[in-house]
Amino acid sequence: MDAVDLVKVDEIIERYRGQEGFLIQLLLDLQGELNWMPRDLMEHLSERLDVPKSQIYRIASFYKAINLSPVGRHMIHVCMGTACQVRGAQKVLDYTASKLSIKPEETTPDLAFTLRKVNCLGCCSMGPVMTVDGEYHGGVTLEAAEKALKGLR
Amino acid sequence: MPRIASVGELELLRVGLRSRRDANRSREAWIAICAGTGCLALGAKKVIDAFRAELSRRDLETEIVLKETGCPGFCEKGPIVVVYPEGVHYLKVDPKDVSEIVEETVRNGRLVDRLLYVDPVTGEKDVHEEEIPFYKHQTRILINNNIKIDPKNIDDYIAEGGYSALARALSSMTPREVIDEVKLSGLRGRGGGGFPTGLKWEAAREAEGSPKYVIVNCDEGDPGAFMDRALMEGNPHSVLEGLMIGGYAIGSEEGFIYVRAEYPLAVENARTAIAQARERGLLGEDILGSGFNFEVRLHRGAGAFVSGESTALMNALEGKVGEPKPKYVHTSERGLWNRPSLLNNVETWANIPVIINRGALWFSSIGTEGSKGTKIFSLVGKVNNTGLVEVPMGMTLREIIFDIGGGIPGGKRVKGVQTGGPSGGIIPEGHLDTPVDFDELTRLGSMMGSGSIIVLDEDTCAVDLARYFVDFLCDESCGKCVPCREGLRQMRNILGEIVAGRGKGEDLDALVDIASLMKSASLCALGRTAANPALSTIRHFRDEYLAHIEDQRCPALVCEGLISYFIRPDLCIACGLCEKNCPAGAISEGEGDEDTFMVIDQSRCSRCGICFHVCPSKVMAVARTSGRSASQQVP
Numbered sequence: 207m208d209a210v211d212l213v214k215v216d217e218i219i220e221r222y223r224g225q226e227g228f229l230i231q232l233l234l235d236l237q238g239e240l241n242w243m244p245r246d247l248m249e250h251l252s253e254r255l256d257v258p259k260s261q262i263y264r265i266a267s268f269y270k271a272i273n274l275s276p277v278g279r280h281m282i283h284v285c286m287g288t289a290c291q292v293r294g295a296q297k298v299l300d301y302t303a304s305k306l307s308i309k310p311e312e313t314t315p316d317l318a319f320t321l322r323k324v325n326c327l328g329c330c331s332m333g334p335v336m337t338v339d340g341e342y343h344g345g346v347t348l349e350a351a352e353k354a355l356k357g358l359r
Numbered sequence: 360m361p362r363i364a365s366v367g368e369l370e371l372l373r374v375g376l377r378s379r380r381d382a383n384r385s386r387e388a389w390i391a392i393c394a395g396t397g398c399l400a401l402g403a404k405k406v407i408d409a410f411r412a413e414l415s416r417r418d419l420e421t422e423i424v425l426k427e428t429g430c431p432g433f434c435e436k437g438p439i440v441v442v443y444p445e446g447v448h449y450l451k452v453d454p455k456d457v458s459e460i461v462e463e464t465v466r467n468g469r470l471v472d473r474l475l476y477v478d479p480v481t482g483e484k485d486v487h488e489e490e491i492p493f494y495k496h497q498t499r500i501l502i503n504n505n506i507k508i509d510p511k512n513i514d515d516y517i518a519e520g521g522y523s524a525l526a527r528a529l530s531s532m533t534p535r536e537v538i539d540e541v542k543l544s545g546l547r548g549r550g551g552g553g554f555p556t557g558l559k560w561e562a563a564r565e566a567e568g569s570p571k572y573v574i575v576n577c578d579e580g581d582p583g584a585f586m587d588r589a590l591m592e593g594n595p596h597s598v599l600e601g602l603m604i605g606g607y608a609i610g611s612e613e614g615f616i617y618v619r620a621e622y623p624l625a626v627e628n629a630r631t632a633i634a635q636a637r638e639r640g641l642l643g644e645d646i647l648g649s650g651f652n653f654e655v656r657l658h659r660g661a662g663a664f665v666s667g668e669s670t671a672l673m674n675a676l677e678g679k680v681g682e683p684k685p686k687y688v689h690t691s692e693r694g695l696w697n698r699p700s701l702l703n704n705v706e707t708w709a710n711i712p713v714i715i716n717r718g719a720l721w722f723s724s725i726g727t728e729g730s731k732g733t734k735i736f737s738l739v740g741k742v743n744n745t746g747l748v749e750v751p752m753g754m755t756l757r758e759i760i761f762d763i764g765g766g767i768p769g770g771k772r773v774k775g776v777q778t779g780g781p782s783g784g785i786i787p788e789g790h791l792d793t794p795v796d797f798d799e800l801t802r803l804g805s806m807m808g809s810g811s812i813i814v815l816d817e818d819t820c821a822v823d824l825a826r827y828f829v830d831f832l833c834d835e836s837c838g839k840c841v842p843c844r845e846g847l848r849q850m851r852n853i854l855g856e857i858v859a860g861r862g863k864g865e866d867l868d869a870l871v872d873i874a875s876l877m878k879s880a881s882l883c884a885l886g887r888t889a890a891n892p893a894l895s896t897i898r899h900f901r902d903e904y905l906a907h908i909e910d911q912r913c914p915a916l917v918c919e920g921l922i923s924y925f926i927r928p929d930l931c932i933a934c935g936l937c938e939k940n941c942p943a944g945a946i947s948e949g950e951g952d953e954d955t956f957m958v959i960d961q962s963r964c965s966r967c968g969i970c971f972h973v974c975p976s977k978v979m980a981v982a983r984t985s986g987r988s989a990s991q992q993v994p
Contacts, residue, residue, distance in 0.1 A: 226696070227678035230661050234620070268680045268837075270662030271620040287582030288777060288813050289739035291827055300967055304942040325664060325831070326582035327621055329397050330737055330811070331434030331745035340623075342400030348940075348972050 212250065214239060219254060229257065230265060233272055242273040278313045278320035280358050282306075283337045287326030290333035298334045299323065301348045305355060318358070360513075362640035365648040366526040369517070376518040388423055388465045391441045391506050395430030395592055396624050397585075397746075398437035402453075406438045409454035413461050423465060426515075429505035429593015432747030433493055436476070441506055446487050449474040479743070479765060493744045496762045498725065498733050501709050502586075502749045505593035510628045513635040516596040522641060524712035528604050529649035532715075537608040538564060541711065543719035545731035550576055550667075550704030551779070551808045552884070553730075553797040559701060562691040563609040566699035571611035573602055574676070574695065574702040577618040577625060578660050578667035581780030582831070583811035586735035586747055587705035591618060591625035594709070595632035601703075601711035603641070603653050609701050612652045617672055619660040630657050664835035668883050669702045670694075671837070682837045683883035704809065706735060726752035730796035734810055738764050741771065741816040750795075757791040760814055771816040775899070779808030781828045781835075782888030784895025785821060804895040806888070820917035821900035822907050826854040828892035836885065843886025846877040850893060859920035862908035867897055912986035919966040922985040924959055926970075930980035931956035937970035937981065946970060956980075 218235045222228035232251075237243060243266050252259040266272045284299040299321075303310055306319050313320040329335045332344030338354050346354075363369050392398075392407050407427060414420050433439060436450035442464045449460065449471065456474060463469045475484040476491045485491045488506075508515040516522070528537050542557025563571060575598055579587040590598060602614045616633070618626045633655050636642045644652045658676055665671050666681030673695045675681035694700025710732060714722050723731045730752035736759065739745045743765035750759060756776055760766070767773050775787040778795075784805030786793070793799050797807050815824070833847040850873055853866050874890030881887045897904060906912045913921040926937070926946075933955040938946040943965040949958035957980075959970070971981040 225656075227676055229678035230675060231659060231678075234659055234661055265661075265678075265680055268663060268682075269620075272661060286831075288780070288811070288827070289583045289737075289745075291582075292740045292813060292815060292819050292824070294972075297968060297972055300942075301940075301969055301972075304967075304969075324621060325580065325835075326584075327396075328579065328585035328588040329400050329434070330583050330585050330739040331397055331747075332400060332437075333739065335400065342396065344397075344400040348969065 211240075211247075215247065215250065216254070219251075229255075229262070230269070233262075233266060233269075237272050242276050276313070276317065278317050280319045280339055281322070281337075282319060282355070283322045283324040283327070284310070285325075285327045285329070285333065285335040285337075286323045287330060287333070289330035290326075290335055293333045295334040297348065298336060298346050298351050302336070302351050302355070305352060319355075360635065360638040362638070363647065364640060366530045369522060369526055369647060372514075373517055373520070373523075376514050380518055388445075389426065389443045390423065390465065391426045391428045391443065393430055393437060393439040393506065394427035395434075395505075395589060396622075397430055397434035398439060399624075401434075401437040403438035405454045406440065406452050406457065409457040410461070413457050417461065419461075419465075426509045427511075428508060429510050430502075430589040430747065431488075431506040432502055432589065432749070433491075433744070434746040435744050439506070440474075441488070448476065448486065448488050448491065450476055492765065493746070493748075493763055496758065497749050498751050499749045500713055500733050501590065501597070501706065502593075502735055502747060504597070505589065508594055510593055510595055511631050513596060513632065513639055513641075516594070520716070521596050521712075522600055524715035525600050525603050525607075525641070526647055528607055528715055529647055529651055534564065534608045534610065537604060537715070540719045541608070541714060544714045544722040545719075545726075546707065546710055546714065546722070547730060547797060548704060549706035549710070549734065549809065551581075551782070551806065553807060556703065556707055559691055559703070560605065560608055562689060563611075563699050563701040566692040568693075568698050569610075570613055571609055571699040572695045572701070573605045573609065573611045573614045574672070574700060575602055575614070575616040575705055575708055576667060576669070576672055576702055577616060577622070577629075577705045578672060579619060579622070579705070579809060580664040580667045580835075581782075581809045581811055583739055583777075583813045584737050584780060584809040586737055586810055588622050588625050589735075589747055590705050590709050591622070592628050595625075595628045596636065597709045597712060598629075598705055599632055599636055599655065601708035602655065603646070604711050604715060605701055605703070605708065606653050607651055609699070611701070612654065614653065614655040615658055615676055615695075616655060617658045617660060617676060619667075620662045626657070626659055633657060663837075664831075665837045665883075665885055668885060670883070672702065673700060682839050683885070685882055706810075727794060727796045729798050734795075734807070736795075736810045736812045738812050738814070740777075740813040741767055741773075741819070742814040743768050752796045753794040755792050755794050756786070756812070759795070759812060760791070764814070767814065767816050771818070774815045774817050774819055774821075777805075777813040777815060777824065777892075778811065779806035779891070780811055781831050782806065782884065782891055783808045783811075784891045785815070785824065785899060786895070787899040804898055805891065818915055818917070820858075820913055820915035821896045821903045822854070823858055823913070823915075823917045825892045825896040826851070826858050829854055829889070832885065832889045836889075840880075840882035840886060842877045842880040843882065843889060846873045846881075846886070847889055849873055850890070854893070857904065857907050858913075858918040860907070860911040860918075862904075864908065866908065867901070867904055870894075870897060910986050914985070916983045916985055918985075919968070922966060922983050923961065924964060924966065924968065924971060924981055924983055925961075926957050926959055927980050927982055928956040930978060932978055932980070933957055934975065934978070936973045936975065940969050940973045942967060942969065 440449040546556040670684040945963035974981040
């Protein structure tokens with residue numbers, strides 16, 4: 207990690223000064239900045255906060271929102287909630303995976319796309335739902351899924 | 360934003376806001392546009408931008424108020440635009456409709472006919488919310504204000520009567536009286552358990568120790584349920600007000616709102632609500648001059664289903680891994696940081712101001728003997744009008760699905776409904792006349808859960824759905840206790856074999872055995888209820904299991920391992936779409952005498968079904984079949 211990163215990291219740590227139980231919130235903030243949680247950052251946090259490395263790693267690996275490896279420039283989430291499931295979400299997921307030539311939870315080798323399953327996005331009325339870079343697409347057909355990916359790479 | 364220092368000042372502010380609002384409304388229109396996650400997914404942002412541009416083009420920005428509101432629930436027909444004071448309800452609005460709405464409805468009071476709700480049976484058009492069948496059959500108490508309030512503006516909430524319940528509690532009720540009122544109302548926890556809320560409050564009040572904490576659980580993890588998102592996004596102050604009343608009642612000065620990571624807009628709106636309440640002096644010290652101090656912190660979840668369990672959520676609030684703890688001692692006595700903690704679900708908290716304002720007797724006049732008040736359900740799946748519906752406890756599933764939901768699309772037969780999320784069960788068509796409340800659903804082997812109603816039609820396979828839930832829970836089990844971790848894994852293996860056509864006669868008994876063990880020996884509710892989907896489907900859809908096991912047939916034509924795809928030469932137009940999209944490269948042009956058509960090489964087919972889905976709807980040449988004799992039917 208370069209020096210600029212650390213200044214930013216320390217700035218984020220400062221937000222939580224004097225609070226109890228902020229570790230998850232801190233990791234979420236850092237994740238928001240970097241999109242993933244590099245190992246040396248966890249080591250730095252451990253020293254800076256005087257928290258065992260194992261505890262930080264345990265939290266980072268338990269929660270899905272925290273990525274332990276670099277993710278693609280474009281993040282695709284396919285909702286696999288029940289309402290989407292009964293309306294064909296599995297097909298949307300399979301099709302998207304086959305178009306990107308990766309499996310769900312993987313990143314393309316050129317780091318362009320990461321494909322993730324998500325349990326429920328709470329847009330159950332318009333399933334199947336996928337998000338591309340945070341933008342919601344409802345009532346997704348296979349055609350619409352392909353269209354959403356086009357021109358992104 | 361000036362601080363409100365007393366109950367009198369709050370009322371004065373409210374009168375001022377109302378008179379300003381009403382003066383405005385009687386003169387000119389104001390426009391409400393749903394900006395909930397659902398409508399945004401359908402393009403509401405573009406509609407909002409188009410309205411802004413149109414109003415600015417016509418120099419009407421100051422005259423006409425444009426409100427980005429919360430979700431009124433009719434997500435199927437979004438983006439939703441309501442033009443007040445008349446309350447004209449426009450559905451499926453597109454940016455190119457905007458100019459016409461402004462010209463016709465806002466300026467000239469005329470209707471834009473094509474954007475109104477059309478009754479699918481009579482063909483008649485409905486103008487107002489109260490005429491549209493989807494809304495007409497509901498009793499909208501909690502969700503009613505969503506379309507009237509800009510959730511990012513505390514004054515909107517105050518104008519609609521907001522914080523009057525807090526004012527009443529602080530100025531004229533003792534904490535004991537508040538708890539008695541909640542007890543008398545008969546309110547039961549809306550997060551799934553259905554525990555009497557008043558008793559929980561009483562236990563937290565009587566518990567020794569300080570400080571005490573109050574907590575909002577907005578970790579709505581049940582797939583298919585989104586009423587908590589709609590309330591947190593659309594009317595966050597109603598939840599905050601309930602929380603503050605709870606704090607006052609049990610003697611707590613510190614609250615937490617826990618929102619799951621997958622709900623970014625709920626996080627944003629809750630954060631804004633807290634900041635504005637603080638600015639108005641409704642959070643902080645000496646609230647409304649009563650001497651009561653209260654602060655709230657927002658905590659984002661990080662994506663773990665099990666963290667919605669109360670002890671796991673408290674672990675997460677402490678910054679630890681969100682795993683459950685054994686509940687030898689109730690969290691009301693020793694919860695967050697081992698101190699007395701009162702945790703309720705979003706919808707439960709939102710009911711509190713209603714109960715305080717309108718009284719426990721009024722509240723308990725709604726609902727059934729054992730379940731009082733209304734419940735918001737998310738009506739989703741294979742039903743025409745999907746969305747959020749708020750109905751009195753005790754309405755039947757049939758009324759909800761047919762009167763409000765408008766029945767099943769494509770004239771298909773309803774197979775059953777799944778309620779209660781992954782811990783719930785599947786109720787077959789024959790029980791649709793069951794009144795929906797906590798006890799009736801449990802009796803049928805399902806549960807209320809947080810209130811999802813997922814409608815299944817004949818194209819849903821009961822075995823596959825059970826497998827889906829077991830799969831889901833297997834991934835989400837934290838692994839701390841053996842019955843849940845290993846039980847789910849074994850159930851997943853068995854169900855996986857059944858859907859692949861390798862099921863054995865003794866499998867059903869094995870599933871029931873594992874299920875009963877998990878029920879009695881798991882650490883938390885996730886494991887104790889995890890067997891419900893399998894148990895309820897075995898109970899109500901045994902035939903379907905037997906078809907899979909004995910005939911290797913999936914009656915709903917869903918389970919990939921049991922179906923074969925083939926292309927009907929008489930229908931195929933050889934457009935090549937299926938060939939282009941087949942990931943297995945199993946499709947090629949067939950050899951016919953005259954016309955060309957496509958053929959699937961069965962030995963290479965991976966049975967993914969993509970050909971079935973990409974075949975143009977006008978052609979529909981790809982067919983499916985299942986069962987032992989399937990291979991003989993395939994040409």
